[in-house]
Amino acid sequence: MERADSSGITTSTRPDAPAVLGRRAALLSGAAMALAAGAAPARAQSKPSLTVAVGTDLNTQDPCRVAGGNDYYFFANVFEGLYGPDEEGKPAPLLAESHTVSPDGLTYEFTLRPNARFHNGEPVTAEDVRFSWQRAVAPETRNPRASVLVANIADVEVLDERRCRVRLKKRDASFLDNCGEYWYIISKKHVEAAGENPFDRQPIGTGPFAFVERRTRSYIKLRGFDQHWGRVPAFGEVTLKIVPDDQSRVAQVQTGESDIVVNVPPVLAAPLQRLPNVQVIRAPSFQNVYIAINALNGHPGLRRADVRRALNMAVDKAALLRATMLGFAQPLELPCHTNIFGCDVQVTPYGYNPDRARQILREAGFDFNRPLRLLGQGTGRVPQARETLQGVAAFLNRIGVKTEINMLDYGAWISAYGAREKDPSVDMVFANFTDYNGDPSGRLLRQVRTGGTYSWYSNPEIDAMLDRMNDFASVEERQQFVRGLIARLHEEAPLIPLWTLDSIYGVSKRLSWKPTPNVSWPVLWNVRRAS
């Protein structure tokens, strides 16, 4: 009997399954095919299907209500912006064919691709671009992420069917980078016709996959969009299966029930590599793991930059990465990974030097009697969080710094980490931060600017630099400036950077796939059958 949920390329059979089941399944699949044949073009029928096991269900299907990184496995495949990540993870024109920028960096003129279409077959027009902005900023939409990009747009002017002019309120060098995740283009006709919550039943986008159906907490079904302007998938039906448990999710690719599993934890990735039918594919993500130091109102010693640098020297990050992450991560020296814009700056690494660290603390008059209170999250959202924090504490103990660890569930942790008034009884927070693209501004503004949601640090000089960061028309000038800023942050050491997580996928050997680097979710249009 064939596995109904498996791809066409999966041929594993269960010879001893009762014949009656086999007949029933055949009848059902026959009926399903008859139904699908009426709805979809015949070409899609000949394509194989693909099953991907993901860990969480969606929060929303509405591109104006994205609540966080967990939803992108859906949006990155079903919706598109004018710009978005290419196969190397760099911003590239998607729905736009080309663009020009005015010398002052305030006006962008976009020309749309002539063959860009929505999933309902309608062409993408400049009017849709304008509508997408209007809906994203309309107060009644309640877009929780409007502040990042769309709120800075003063006007979108329709020049003709395929051309539009976007005027910004103030210069924003991260504009094109953010287009991919913060400004999805939606169909005006569809939204106006569908009434309230237009994306709940039929989320129509322009991406390489079109939505078919969803069963909350079980699966989402998509279909390869054959009329896509360029990224036509090799697969017809795509099932995103929701399997929350790590072990069970990994089992999905071992048994051949799924062709790809996402978020394989490092401890399960190592044994998976040894299997004959599975390949483990890694790609760098944007998810940084670090310790935020409370330089505001915690242990008084932490307000000194030399002390914070010394704490960085006290932790043997390379050893910790090997021991807890089994090497499945990239070491991190700066607040951002070197593949982020402007973060490729050369600095002298802190290095692992516990003797020097202890000496600096002594010279600084550090109060060794007051323990440092470390806050961690213990619900498995970050792999090996508990072990990592215990390792950091052990390294701090080695230079004579006492520590107390407090592990919280995710909700309590994020409430404390992102609280408006930071808790003075917390000295360090074990944290992770996912950013959505290669621009550093979003993360830095939230992590180190005074008053930033996750900032436990305040420095007017850094604030002034952060506020200037996006106000450049020249890319080269901005790059120089950001490099300077990152180097200053390295001296200031508001964090103990640990590593950037890899996106780890378990993939059937029958497939060939290069996951888009720098994103933490699977972008599936370039999955192919292995030749």
Next chain:
Amino acid sequence: MARFILTRLGQTLVTLALLTILIFVLARLTGDPTPLVLPSEATEADRAFFREQYGLDRPIHEQYVVFLRNVLHGDFGISFRYREPAFNLVLMAIGPTLQLAGVSMLVAVMLGLPLGIAAALRPGSWLAAAVRAYASFGQAVPTFWSGLMLIFLFAITLPLLPSSGYGEVENFVLPAVTLGFYASASVTMLTWANMTEALRSDFVQMERVLGIPRRLIVLKHALRNASLPIVTYLGLQFGLLLGGAVVTERVFAWPGVGQMLVDAILNRDYPVVQAAVMLTAVLVMTINLAVDLLYAVLDPRVSRS
């Protein structure tokens, strides 16, 4: 009998009323849901609007009155996470849970009853020793381990069954065996102990003397007398599975209510927590009531006392 049912119903309603207060307060003790629902990019105005929209900015007693009024109209509010009516979400999840609980109970009875009876009929034999070992093993092994072992054996090593998922008949086998095996251990021990007791009783001895066929004595008369504690246990276990099969549901990606409840608690999705607890509570109470009624049928002395 009617009085018996009415008293039980009255008690059920009082319990439910108390439960609304308890669950309402407990849900709110987990903390503010705003940082979990909204992304870090959200502005202070977005956060304030969210609290206002769901009435979270009002004093807690006012929130409770609104909640109670809505519940009486069958409205449990909109899930913060899914933005769908919480009651609908829970209804969607309760189906898979009831199915799984039912099939698991069937597995438990089908394994536990014959084993318990067999052991009681042959005290001191190798069979009794084997049954004792089975029952000890069944009670000692946690479901997350047995679940993963079953996946390893019957989905990975021998690719006979799907490793997880919901929807097909095959999907039931592994989770139902996981839960049923665990419950069958207790059913076995209870059956064994009570059957032994029943077989020793005077009426069984009498029946033997009268020459009534052994099969009839065991299955009809002794088993009926031994069944009361087993029915109690099954009722309790069924209630437990409705909200408590969290681990098994997670391991087998079963979209049931237990896992939904735990996720909702971790996400501070108050409306779903409230709806899930209330609905499972109603079901558990219904089952308890049914068990009580079944007692009355099995043992007429119960309704008279």
